[in-house]
Amino acid sequence: MLVEPQIDLLTVARAAHERRDWRASYEAFDRASVYAPLRIDDLDAFSFAAWRLGHVKEASRAAERVFAELTRTDPTAAAMKATELGLAWLVRGDLNIGQGWMNRARRLLAGAEEGPAHGYLAYLDANVAAMTLDLDTLSTHVRALRDLGERLNTPAVTALSLIIGGIEAILHARTADGYALIDEAILPLLADEVPIEWAGDIYCIVLHHCHKLADLPRMRSWTQSMEQWCGLSGSVPYGGVCDVHRLQVQVHTDDYRLLEDRLGTSSRTLAEVNSWAAAEGYYQLGEVRRLMGDLDGAARAFEQARTLGKDPQPGEALLACRRGDSAAAWTAIRLALAGGDRLERMRLLRAAVEIALGRDAVDEAETYCSELEIDAAAFKTPGFLAWAAHARGAVAVRQGRFDEAIAALQEALREYRVQQSRYETAEVYEWMALARRGLGDTGAAAADAATADAIYAELGVEPAGICGIPLPGGLTRRELEVLACVAQGATNRQAAQQLYLSEKTVGRHLANIYAKIGVSSRTAAAAWAHANDVL
Template sequence: MVIELQTDLLSAARRAHQRRDWRASYEAFELASRQAPLRTDDLDAFAFAAWRLGHIKESSRAAERVFAELTRTDPAAAAMKANELALAWLVRGDLNIGQGWMNRARRLLAGTDETAAHGYLTYLEAAVAAITHDVDGLRARVGAMRELSARLDVPAVTALSLIAAGVEAILQARTAEGYALFDEAILPLVADQVPIEWAGDIYCMVLHHCHKLADLPRMRTWTQSMEQWCGLSGSVPYGGVCDVHRLQVRAATDDYRGLEDRLSRASRALEEVNSWAAAEGYYQLGEVRRLRGDFDGAATAFEQARTLGMDPQPGAALLACRRGDRQGAWTAIRVALAGRDRLTRVRLLRAAVEISLSRDALDEAERYCAELEADAAAFQTPGFRGWAAHARGAVLVRAQQFGRALEALQVALTEYRTQQSRYETAEVYEWMALAHRGLGHADAAAADAATADAIYAQLGVEPAGICGAPSPGGLTRREREVLTLIAAGATNRQVAQQLHLSEKTVSRHLANIYAKAGVSSRTAAVAWARDNAVLP
């Protein structure tokens, strides 16, 4: 009776696995395993289904048992299983354990005829080289993969070879070549010729580098492609990764009030599944909170990203600057810039210009701005070109070269429209308002400021202002707006309606105002504001 029951369960599990119904497959295999130990191939399928459903630890334990059994019966298959386990640990952010499994695969493959397993292992070596910024090691692995893929003629190995070559090209500022390689690599994925876990890693690699390049048009295209693939593959872990990348893209255009909770949930769900994606999600959450004026919440999110292995820069440095800690911001950004590869430095340079300007260090700002312009010319992405023109415009405004500043800022606007980067667009309008005011064009300055404020209101964020600039009473611009309406007799609900905020956000702003003013009531806060000339 027990044997018949297990046989029926195994038949159901295998059929479900064949049609990619991972939940039915997992549940049937799990019930069958209670009757008697699973065969190696069934245990492998069970591990596969468990991973698709996000049961990462259970999947890893089962896969390790499969590896142990294969080492006795099929060393070549054991080597491939070691590659898969290495990938799983690398994705979870543990380089040491990942490389330990790579060593096992390497030992099993030593002296054997060349197979696809050699190609997968070489790809993992290339991925580790990219993660650890070993440019020479990455170049060597790319060359080896190119030769391997030509000899083996295995579509999956060819796709992985193209991805590794694309990453190497991008890191060397050969952006167009890198994009072309990425586009070619997608073809075997579309043809379903790449195993799911490796296909998912390809998408993650591409989206990660598109994000680093600040190329939102390409990131939107690739995110849509990954979303379609996630739907077809039925993979819960990669579905979570899709969510994070989707929200990164939407941070350019969407109302931030709706993004905060979604980013928090997506990041938390990925912590034990894909620490790289989880860290990126927490970093984006920190940026959303920083721009909304929730400085304590931003600091918490940045620390969560740091715990998962990501240095939360430049967000943490810009947060310090917004809090008025210019020295701390300057130290943080200089430490972050030290020893970074050229591509990673670009995002930091943009913040370095802003922080230098907050310190009135114009020569320092000019030096960082010139480096940013050179990198934008080399990498040639719309995001980098927008950042460079934005930085140049800001430096020129501070140098009181207002006419030239407006020319640069117009270039930034054009690039940001291509990107659909609304927050950066609002920042540019603020700098244009300063430039027009410097030229004596009061009406144009007022129009620019109003445009910036309208965008900020639509996004539900704090107006940017000048990083580190002193504010009356230490209040942010949004806190002053809230207090002004409170002084006029508005209720929290009325304030929320007029400023397009939630009542919860208004309450948080009031709590911040009370803390800064050292008071505990609305009446006392209004009296403090009038005594300290905080209200307009």
């Protein structure tokens, strides 16, 4: 017989579970289990709450006990529980264990009447095919799941069939079709007709692919939607994913110094809960540190991403550039290009153009740029179109085709404004400055360079410089320009006028220059500039 304290605790636990207060539910069930073992439905609810609080191992053990009991009493329910466990392991990034649970579900469903569990299992099969880029198998699963959804007429299965159909369309470069299916799939989620764990997976997979497509406007919209959903569900695993995707968006607009700690915290929190999201977080942390000039910190973050299963490219290759090792950068990017999927390849191509130009391999840069343009035209997302125009402008500058370069770079600026991609906007202004210098318009060139510097300063980063060519003394490009003016005898006011800066900014740059090269006077700085060929 249940003792009275347990009855009271179970009442509290069940009520908390009903209102989605996972912490109160978990704690009350945990205390109730001290008096007597929980019955199967309460154990299932306890597992549910534990997982949402991030107690993954405890949740898995409880869910496996539920599964074992259900195999003796209700094989169809046991199959459904096996699909839930399969999903949980896939979310954690363990494909093998996830597929093991899927096979258990498949065995239990063999010969059973067709029902929702078949739909959830078919979704997982399609998801695995998408993760492994087995596009032919994915198409087969998408058709089967769509037919199954029509026969079952179950909102959750219908939503899953739409979402995986949208992902298939995106992977085949039918981006508009994919977005249309995804937008339709959101309706059952908004109506709360999809179980929380499956709704969370829908949000995650969509945001992941929006990020791969570099479609920041749509990613912002979906992130806001997921934030609202995370707030309702109170889920640590999916709430952490919300944080990572939010920070991926904010990296394009916010001060990097404020983002670094938040990325580190989110990534550490997710490491045992959702390894692919944690890996994405660590990779983004590496990128932030690379752009801030913390090269050792960037290397550590990229290694953490690798440990969690993500190849940290092109970040590591660009980090090698920042260290002045263009040969290592070139080797790394070419190896990555040999194995990247079509979407990931877009980021790699963008970096390959930059690295090739740094090596003066303009013909190779042209080849990669052309491939980038072809796929940008196929996918038609704002980010890809911006990258292609940016790359075309950079290549045209190096080829001496300055008018063509300015036209391409202005197109990139338009797309980056839609994206609100401030760092990339600054890079484009730097290339614009070079193109205008090539045309002899030094005033406009200086204005463009000053605009780039202002954006870099707001973001808290330093321009990377040319790949593989470390700047003398560790000085930034702007510091070198200030030093060159001073070495030629310019006053702070004259340097400010020449570089379109304020006198205060020139003074700040000069103080940084003195500290970096170890001098204390203008005369000594000028001598250092002459000795190091700064002029």
